[in-house]
Amino acid sequence: MTSDRALVSVVDDDESLRESLPDLLEALGFVARAFSSAEQFLASDALSQTRCLILDITMPGMSGPDLQEELKRRGHAVPIVFVTANGDAGIRPRLMHLGAVECLFKPFSEAALQAALAAALRVR
């Protein structure tokens, strides 16, 4: 049963999303794990099992794009959906160009999240 469901990892330094998003993902039928930093995620066993990474852009220490870079370097082609609280829409094309599946601006709707997840899993 557990192995049927895809693991979606959430990396965000903001507590609100880290606490709320896993519950929603579970309700949507995914397995979810939350990490407060990129370093914590890299150090965990979730790395190899994650089917989709929901990643904050601005974080203390390693940033979202830094982690994206690091994963590429390690040969992990995990689909990434970026989330950000900065309202600057200009960042989206740059991230998409670097291989992100989607970039969502907080607060984002459930529908936008579902669409992004669907796209991410299709990539696989």
Added chain:
Amino acid sequence: MHEAHARTQDAHFRAIFDDLPALVCLLKPEGGVELVNRCCMAFFGATCEEMATWTLADVIHPDDLAAVAAAWERAVATGSTYEAEGRHRRADGVYRWWHMTARPLTHRSGRILFWCLVQTDIDERKRFEQLLAGERCVLEMVAADVPLPEVLDALCALVEESVEGAHCGMLFADASGRTWRHAAGPGLPAGYRQAMEGRAADADAGPCGLASRSGAPVVVHDVAADARWVPRGWQALALHHGLNACWSVPIVSRGGAPLGALAIYRHTPGSPEPAQLDLIGRVSHIASIAVERSQHDAALRQSEAFLAQAQRISSTGGFSWHTVTDKITWSDQVYRIFDADRAQPVTLESIMARLHPEDGPAFSEMLQLRRLDGGDFEHEHRLLMGDGSVKYVHVVAHATRDRAGQLEYIAAVQDVTQRRRSEEALGEARLELAHVSRIAALNAMTASIAHEVNQPLAGIVTNAGTCLRMLAADPPNIEGARATALRTVRDGNRAADVIARLRALFSNRATASESVDLNEATREVIALMLAELRRGRVVVRAELAQDLPPVLSDRVQLQQVIMNLLLNASDAMSAIEGRARRVVVSTGRDHDDHVRLAVQDVGVGLEAAEVERLFDPFYTTKSTGMGIGLSISRSIIESHNGRLWAEPNDGPGATFAFSIPRNPRDPGRASLGALRSRTPRIAGNA
């Protein structure tokens, strides 16, 4: 007995006659000498018999002969009293002035028996009169700006006229005082004069050097016999030109500094009479006046030339304005600045006609005020030139009183067009920069606020969605739904906190740690904004209280408020034409140990209804404003536990004022960093 008595009387009469201190003669009816007294014989050095053969031409100075002869002939012809003045030649050949009067002694028949001629010595008076006339003539030359060499030559001539057989010369030292530079004396042998120029002016180089150095007259009775002047060669020089006596007096400036020397030379040895020494002393004094006057004139001309040059270079002119007569005098440069015709008289009307029409009212108002208060002033206005161009002029005027005690202004007027243009350009650039940086700061702040608010909003939206799903599940996940709902509440509060901290940032930042002189802070703001206000043709007057105590406050924040009030005042007057755009910034003590600052304008004023709305954020009456200035200003003043208010004036315009306590009791603190705070954990979350 009778005969003896008569003889005695005759002897007495003869003794009196001889001893009379006058030249007395008995003349025959046609003029021949009958009898002369002893004085007369002594003067002319001749006996009565010798004199009987003389004619008028033998005794009267040739220059006086015609007038004396005419007077005598007239007396003889009419038998009336003879009266004349003229110079008689003394036995030694020297002429002296005499007054002559003769009455006819007539026989009972009316026939003239004798003329009784009495001549009195008027030489001193006459010479004195001549000298006075000569002095006056020379002084008139000095006053009439006759070139110095001509004046000095005239002085020499005057001396030569007064001292028989004399040549007069003057020597003036150069700037070092060591060499004779200028030699006057048209009557001197030219060779001697030329030889003296450039000679040393030392005390032992010649009598003039000694006179000049010692400051006392030097009399060389006999040049040939005076050994003092042998070593330096002056003796040989003088003797070569036939100068055998030299009397020299110093020429001294009014301050006592030696200028040179005046000397009288004679071809025969001799010493001056006291009167002659006196004379040359007087002449040397006149010479010093002439020389000093000439030096002052030269200095004055040079300083006038400097001034004119400086006025041209600095585009500054000078003028005076007499407030009672309204007489105005301009320097050349002012004519140039006004591009005015020098032939036309300068009047207030002609100045007003040149003023830029928009500046006219403020200018007349200012003049009106100055007539009354008589204070120094500085004013800037524009001129509208004939070709339509505009000049900016800056006037600085100092009040003085003339002899009658009437008010007169002495002023400098400077063409500051260039400077003003550069300032305008600079001001525009600065405004633009300020605008850009304000927008940039606003953008940064908006982004920061958005980030802080979006985080909890994301949580709220996600939690709400999860909650709905949990409730919709079969069976509903009530426990999970409760936890997500709690988290929703928490995130909502978190967003509210962000807003609260934002408000605190504006309203509660007073550090209240600085002792601030509100007057000084105000002056700084005015100085900072002067160019900006000038662009709006706003005249600022500061009426700052003398005894204002310092306030414990945030200096920069208070200055922001003052600046904001000033800008608002300026904006409120931007449409005012036809009267001065004046702002009065005043400070003073207020009750309860408060200090107060008020900014009073004469602008569009306020409607009573809008007074309170003014301070609402985003309320604006201006097309260009954002409407947050007054709102922020009030926040700042309230953070100082003070009060900011507005009220319409009795006349045109409005007054904005604030009052703050000298020592706010509750200094709140907040910082930008406080916006980012940890969110409190909610118990019971997953």
